Amino acid sequence: MEPAWNPDWNAWPTNNNEAIRDALLGAYQDGSWGRYHGPNVEKLEATLATFHQVDHALTCASGTIAVQIALQGLNLPAGSEVLLAAYDFPGNFRAIQDVGLFPVLVDIDPKTWCIDPGQIEEAISEKSSAIIVSHLHGGIADMKQIREIADRHGLAIVEDACQSTGGRLNGKRLGSLGDVGVLSFGGSKLITAGRGGAILSNRADVMQRAKVFCERGNHAFPLSELQAAVLIPQWQTLEAANQTRLSNIKRLRAALHSFNGILAPVAWNALGEPAFYKHAWKCESTETARWLIANAQRDGVPLAEGFRGFTKRPASQARKVGRLKSAKDASEQTVILHHPVLLRDKEIVDRLAHWISEELEHQFPRP
Ligand SMILES: Cc1ncc(COP(=O)(O)O)c(C=O)c1O
Incomplete structure (x- = not known):
């Protein structure tokens, strides 16, 4: 198998x-x-x-x-x-x-x-x-x-x-x-x-x-x-590759749509056309993000954490404006997909969607 x-x-x-x-x-x-x-x-x-x-x-x-x-x-x-x-x-x-x-x-x-x-x-x-x-x-x-x-x-x-x-x-x-x-x-x-x-x-x-x-x-x-x-x-091939990544990301996001409350995908700019080196989701909690990434690592699935961010830097190194709450949340709750899988066949993208769905359904059983 x-x-x-x-x-x-x-x-x-x-x-x-x-x-x-x-x-x-x-x-x-x-x-x-x-x-x-x-x-x-x-x-x-x-x-x-x-x-x-x-x-x-x-x-x-x-x-x-x-x-x-x-x-x-x-x-x-x-x-x-x-x-x-x-x-x-x-x-x-x-x-x-x-x-x-x-x-x-x-x-x-x-x-x-x-x-x-x-x-x-x-x-x-x-x-x-x-x-x-x-x-x-x-x-x-x-x-x-x-x-x-x-x-x-x-x-x-x-x-x-x-x-x-x-x-x-x-x-x-x-x-x-x-x-x-x-x-x-x-x-x-x-x-x-x-x-x-x-x-x-x-x-x-x-x-x-x-x-x-x-x-x-x-x-x-x-x-x-x-x-x-x-x-x-x-x-010469970037444009075509970006289009393939884009359509596979759309496919993945559509397949995971019902989980958006747990795993919120990065917003789409109506005037833009993104290029996906990474694709981010924000998890509903730090614990869920850690749990999902740990399971992904266990199975070799290309999901990882985001950047640490700079919110903990001392005042001697940076001036901070406001509470920086969203940056702090992002440093703890981001789950990132790395791009290579987005150039693979649709069946592999569907497997990824399936892997994520199964994990989430197991952790968050529906009533
Ligand atoms: C947003 C951003 N800026 C700059 C860099 C630095 O690029 P390099 O790894 O070529 O030094 C990276 C690398 O991942 C990046 O993600």
């Missing part, structure tokens, strides 16, 4: 991609695999700019360093404050600190897992200089409202699209809506070279400073020619 869950279904990246093999062979044959400079990084940067409809793209070693480069590129006053969601990727907090700026924590919208635009204004002080906005776990931040607030207060926006590559809002690609956008090509990401990242911008001044920062010393944080070579073909 087949097991309830086969760990192979979680494998990423998949190893049957001929375009990647051709790219590797091409880099081998033309010698670019072993050079500091060659055609691949340049071509990838042009591809990124065209795909996102921005003027400039600059590749680098990771999404984490891309956030730091973005902040450097913005030339923010030393010691000034950068707002970010109190639930976000841990590296974003560190990136602010690493460039000599000070984090200010704003609560999230519990339905989208993204910074709550309604709470940004009260977080702004005379020292504020920028906001980091991450589209997380299938949620899309309200960029229109955030842009209006940022413009009113003269703040720059770093838009972190590491989890939402290829997604759209109002027809525009995520990552193209801030002053600087950030992408990751890490080993678990939708587009991967094992490691890697990029920044995107229409601002020539930002790009100029970012380049200077990148090229200090021995070009400290570059993407290699070999990495760029394997990334180029992935942009």
Whole structure:
């Protein structure tokens, strides 16, 4: 009998991609695999700019360093404050600190897992200089409202699209809506070279400073020619892959609809088209989240906890705005699905729905 869950279904990246093999062979044959400079990084940067409809793209070693480069590129006053969601990727907090700026924590919208635009204004002080906005776990931040607030207060926006590559809002690609956008090509990401990242911008001044920062010393944080070579073909298939993930997520959500009171799925932005690197649910309690994740781990099912968030950081490290209740809840009650299964056959997605339904029905028997 087949097991309830086969760990192979979680494998990423998949190893049957001929375009990647051709790219590797091409880099081998033309010698670019072993050079500091060659055609691949340049071509990838042009591809990124065209795909996102921005003027400039600059590749680098990771999404984490891309956030730091973005902040450097913005030339923010030393010691000034950068707002970010109190639930976000841990590296974003560190990136602010690493460039000599000070984090200010704003609560999230519990339905989208993204910074709550309604709470940004009260977080702004005379020292504020920028906001980091991450589209997380299938949620899309309200960029229109955030842009209006940022413009009113003269703040720059770093838009972190590491989890939402290829997604759209109002027809525009995520990552193209801030002053600087950030992408990751890490080993678990939708587009991967094992490691890697990029920044995107229409601002020539930002790009100029970012380049200077990148090229200090021995070009400290570059993407290699070999990495760029394997990334180029992935942009051609991203759109189709995102559509497959989207339809499988719709299928999964429909199958689990009757459990929404226990496991509430990330809200769908009517004007957006999410890209699912992760998909989040909020559990009705911390205990349920822990129990479900423990059972998933037992069975090899790709459900995991969310980020820890920053709500427990001391006042010496960050200024906190309000109670940050939704961020705290998210750090305890989030259950996340990792994306590879969303490119598998529908039957496997149905098995996942079945596994979750059975667990929940067992724990929460219906009258
Ligand atoms: C929202 C977000 N920002 C930034 C990063 C950092 O990317 P990298 O792993 O390439 O450093 C990640 C990685 O998961 C992320 O989820």
